[in-house]
Amino acid sequence: MRTRLSAISSGSEMLVYRGLAPQDLPVDDSLTALSGQFSFPIKYGYAVVGQIEKLGPGVPEEWLGRRVFAFQPHENFFNARPDDLLPLPDDLTDEEAVFLPNMETAVTLVLDGAPLVGEQVVVFGQGIVGLLTTALLARFPLAQLITVDRYPLRRRTSQALGAATCLDPNAGNFSDMLRKALGAQQRYDGADLLFELSGSPPALNEAIAAAAFDSRVVIGSWYGQKGATLDLGGRFHRARLRLISSQVSSLAPQISGRWTKARRLAVAQENLRTINPARFITQRFPQTQAAEAYRLLDTHPEVTIQVVLTY
Secondary structure, eight states, rough: EEEEEEEHHHHHHHHHHHHHHHHHHHTTTTTTSSBBSHHHHHHHOEEEEEEOOOOTTTOOOOGGEEEEOOOOOSSSOOOOGGEEEOOOOOOHEEEHHHHHHHHHHHHHHHHHHHTTOOOOEEEEOOHHHHHHHHHTTSSSSSSSEEEOOOHHHHHHHHHHHTTEEEOOOSSTHHHHHHHHHTTTSTTOOOOEEEOSSSTHHHHHHHHHHHHHEEEEEEEEEEEEOOOOOOHHHHHHHHHHHHHOOOOTOOOOOOTTTTOHHHHHHHHHHHHHHHHHHGEEEEEEEEEEGGGHHHHHHHGGGGGEEEEEEEO
């Protein structure tokens, strides 16, 4: 397969770039192309759109020339089994299809959070996964959708997607601002459902502090080797809060009787058409300039939403 476009997943890839991924953890047991451990040297990435140029023995001729998606690292050419490829329909552009893994993650987060009509929902972190989650949640009949991010570009994008307000967590009075926003509806003492997607461990404490009685906090962030010190000695215990770990490699047991990975992937693909995430691409770098792309994400994340590599 010849690669046409690949997307950098800035959350997990920055952990690897900075050496913060657990060295003894398998890269991904569920993906054929990502075997081995998080130790250098490593090929990483898992969002590639390309075209099949050659076939191995026994592969049907109709695969030749097909445009497909693959969970593969960033590279110009690679070999893959047909079962590991997703043929792309003509009405889905490369720029939309490359968002498939992050859209599938956003669908998983919403499935795990299970928002209800009339709930107050807060999403911490408006990177690409946070924005896609916000776009999905904005379609629900919620009482209120509040988002949180430190970068103005992402705050503006979040509100354009339907968030009632997007708060800056670095503001000196952030906790008061969030409580005031949640208290706008006097029937509630906090948020019913919260998502921690910022990748910043301190944000989890902010989520716990903003949660109402018997509410859910869905943790979609991967902290890697970053430690998370939680304040569980205050209201957490008496408020009966639920911390829910969410990760796209598996389905929650409570829905696995009806949901399969194939069904989830199909839902994610359909939402690529309706949300049109190609508009979130802020920078394009030739694959030969990948080092510059990673330096930008490392040093100036405030100007980025989604960075892609072209081939």
